[in-house]
Amino acid sequence: MTTHYTSPGERSNASDSVAETGRFRIYLGMAPGVGKTYAMLDEGHRRAARGCDVVIGFVTTHARPATDRLLAGLDVVPPKIVHYRSARFEEMDLDAILVRHPDLVLVDELAHSNVPESGRNAKRWQDVLELLTANIGVITTVNVQHIQSLADVVEQMTGTRVRERVPDAVLRRADQVELIDSSPEQLRRRMLHGNVYPAEHVQQALTGFFETDNLTALRELTLRFLSDETDGDLLEQLRRAQPNRVWQTAERVLVGVTTAHGTDVVLHRAARIAARLEADLQVVHAFPADIRDRADPAALAAVRELAERLGARWTQIQDDDPVAALMRIASERQVTQIVVGPSRRSRWQEFLGGGSTVRRLTRLAGAAGIDVHIIAHPSDGPWLDADHAVTATPDLRG
Numbered sequence: 001m002t003t004h005y006t007s008p009g010e011r012s013n014a015s016d017s018v019a020e021t022g023r024f025r026i027y028l029g030m031a032p033g034v035g036k037t038y039a040m041l042d043e044g045h046r047r048a049a050r051g052c053d054v055v056i057g058f059v060t061t062h063a064r065p066a067t068d069r070l071l072a073g074l075d076v077v078p079p080k081i082v083h084y085r086s087a088r089f090e091e092m093d094l095d096a097i098l099v100r101h102p103d104l105v106l107v108d109e110l111a112h113s114n115v116p117e118s119g120r121n122a123k124r125w126q127d128v129l130e131l132l133t134a135n136i137g138v139i140t141t142v143n144v145q146h147i148q149s150l151a152d153v154v155e156q157m158t159g160t161r162v163r164e165r166v167p168d169a170v171l172r173r174a175d176q177v178e179l180i181d182s183s184p185e186q187l188r189r190r191m192l193h194g195n196v197y198p199a200e201h202v203q204q205a206l207t208g209f210f211e212t213d214n215l216t217a218l219r220e221l222t223l224r225f226l227s228d229e230t231d232g233d234l235l236e237q238l239r240r241a242q243p244n245r246v247w248q249t250a251e252r253v254l255v256g257v258t259t260a261h262g263t264d265v266v267l268h269r270a271a272r273i274a275a276r277l278e279a280d281l282q283v284v285h286a287f288p289a290d291i292r293d294r295a296d297p298a299a300l301a302a303v304r305e306l307a308e309r310l311g312a313r314w315t316q317i318q319d320d321d322p323v324a325a326l327m328r329i330a331s332e333r334q335v336t337q338i339v340v341g342p343s344r345r346s347r348w349q350e351f352l353g354g355g356s357t358v359r360r361l362t363r364l365a366g367a368a369g370i371d372v373h374i375i376a377h378p379s380d381g382p383w384l385d386a387d388h389a390v391t392a393t394p395d396l397r398g
Contacts, residue, residue, distance in 0.1 A: 023104075023132075023137035023138070023175055024128075024132055024137070024138050024140075024173060024174045024175050024176075025043075025137075025138070025139045025140075025174060025175060025176045025177075025178065026110065026139075026140055026141070026142060026171060026174045026176070026177045026178070027039050027040055027139070027140070027141045027142075027178050027180050028141075028142055028143075028144065028171075028177050028178065028179050028180065028222065028225075028226070029141070029142075029143050029144070029179070029180045029181075029182075029222070030143070030144050030181075030182070030215065030218040030219045030221070030222045031143060031144075031145075031187065031209070031210065031215060031218055032062075032143060032196065033182075033187055033190055033191065033195070033196035033197075034180050034181065034182040034187060035180050035182070036141035036142075036143075036180045037059060037060070037061065037064075037067055037108055037141055038064075038066060038067050038070065039178075039180050040059075040106050040108065040139050040140070040141055041056075041059065041067065041070035041071065041074070041106065042070060043139060044056070044070075044074055044104070044106045044139065045070065045073065045074065047103075047104055048073070048074060052103045052104055053102045053103040053104070054074060054075070054102060054103065054104045054105075054106065055074070055075045055076065055077050055097070055100060055102040055104075055105050055106070056071070056074050056075065056076040056077065056105075056106045057077055057092050057093075057097050057105040057106060057107045057131075058079060058091070058092035058107055058108055058109075058124075059071065059106060059108045060108050060109060062196075062197070063198075064195060064196070066195075074106075075102075077092075077093055077096050077097050077100055077105075078093065078096070079091060079092060079093060080092070080093040080096070080118060080119070082115045082117070082118040084115050084116060084117060084118070089115045089118070091114055091115055091118045091119065092107065092114075092124065092127060094119055094120075094121070094127045094130060094131070095119075097131065097136070098130070098131070098134055098136075101134070101136060102136060103136070103137055104136070104137040104138070104139065105131060105136055105137070105138055105139075106138075106139050106140075107124065107127070107128055107131075107138055107139070107140045108140070108141050109124065109140075109141060109142070110124055110125050110128060110140045110141060110142040110146070110166055110170070111123075111124070111125065111142055111143070111146035111164040111165065111166045112124040112164065113163075113164050114127070123164075123166075125166050125167070125170050128140060128170075129170070129173075132173075142166055142171075144218055144221055144222040144225065145158075145160075145162050145218070146162065146164055146165055146166050147165070147166060147168060147171060147225065148165045148166060148167050148168050149168050149311045150221060150225065151165050152311075153221065154218065154221070157214060157217045157218070157221075158208075158209055158214045158217075158218075160208070160209050177226065179222065179223075179226055181219070182219075183219075184212050184215035184216050184219065185212070187210070187215060188206060188210060188212065188215070191205060191206060191210060192206075251274075251277040251278070251279035251336050251337060252279055252280050252282065252333060252334055252335045252336050252337070253270060253273055253274040253277065253279045253280065253281050253282065253335070253336075253337045253338075253339060254282040254283075254284060254326070254329065254330050254333070254335040254337070254338050254339070255267060255270035255281070255282070255283050255284070255312075255338070255339040255340070256284050256285075256286065256322070256326050256338065256339070256340045256361075257283055257284070257285050257303055257307070257341075258285070258287075258341070259296055259299035259300050259303060260341070262341060263303055263341065264303075264306060265341075265375065266339065266340070266341045266375045267283065267303070267306055267307060267310060267312075268310075269339065269373075269375045270283075270339040270373075270375070271310040271311075271312070273337065273339060273373060277337070279336075279337070280313070281310065281311065281312040281313070282312060282313050282315065282329070282333060282335065283304075283307040283312040283313065283314050283315070284315045284316075284317065284325075284326055284329055285300065285303065285304075285314075285315070285316045285317070286317050286318075286319055286322035286325040286326055286329075287316075287317075287318060287319075287322060288318070288319065288320045288321075288322065289318055289320065304316075315329060317329070322357070323357055323360050323361050323364065326338065326361065327361070327364050327365065327368065330365070330368070330370055331368065335370060336370060336371065337370065337371050337372075337373065338361065338365055338370055338371070338372045338373070339372075339373045339375060340358060340361065340372065340373070340374060340375070341374070341375055341376075342358060342374055342375075342376055358374060362374075
């Protein structure tokens, strides 16, 4: 079974370095051996037959006979030979490909780490971004365990360390991500028949990473990842049709953060809410200009690092009305739940400043149909357990 989704263009949470250039397809699999490289080479032949100038930038066949046969008939840019610590390595020759400038280049193993001193980029996905920037189309392959936001989950599930990781932003840059699927049983049969690894490594693999339970979980994780991405594409279409409506095709959690004491509690609680709802987590630091002047850069960096460790999407925005900024972002991203800490303002400050910011946020969110969770800080009295929160009842009276 092969499924795919096509993105509507540059995705909003891609990093600044992932620009809207080139043509980019990724073959995604739950594990090695499902057929990603075979599918990539097969597509290369189809494109070449239609007159496209296709070259192999770098392909690893692992001596699989069916895959080896597909190398014939396609131009190959010879690999760069690198000597490092008395060993000989082959790496993709990025500069040679840029000089050759084909219409399309086939690049295996997107997550691969380049040998030190082999070139200007440490990671192959960085090489791929250079190719795209040069308006060279790329087809590449990656396994689900190498996706940055999922790598830690895979480590916990399989007990296998994931050292090479591709930022989610790179996958969201793709024009198409296509799933190369296989049932766990089918993949294990392929391994027993010697179609994936040499015979001496098969038994160890079958009782380790390729155990049936692991493969079942990895497949589910892959399907869920693609489903989440497809849901984002659907939302984009619905938003264009009715931009002022919250389309609850799935839960989405936004947490507003500051650098105040207790922000880590708010973040951890928001992450648990998102996990229970199987929802995306967005973290927004909205601040007026005068606050930024007084903010502690180290504290802000720590908050951002924690957000990224929790798998959240980070947004930092300067706005003299942080509440309005949060609501604007919530509307743009079709958020269904907002999580914040309690107001730190005194009653006198609230009176002079026009009321509590939390109360105002609750009122505006309620009018937009968005739930608000107010997380008490550990020092705020009886709410010592971070798993306790107050869920605000929307005040629709204005």
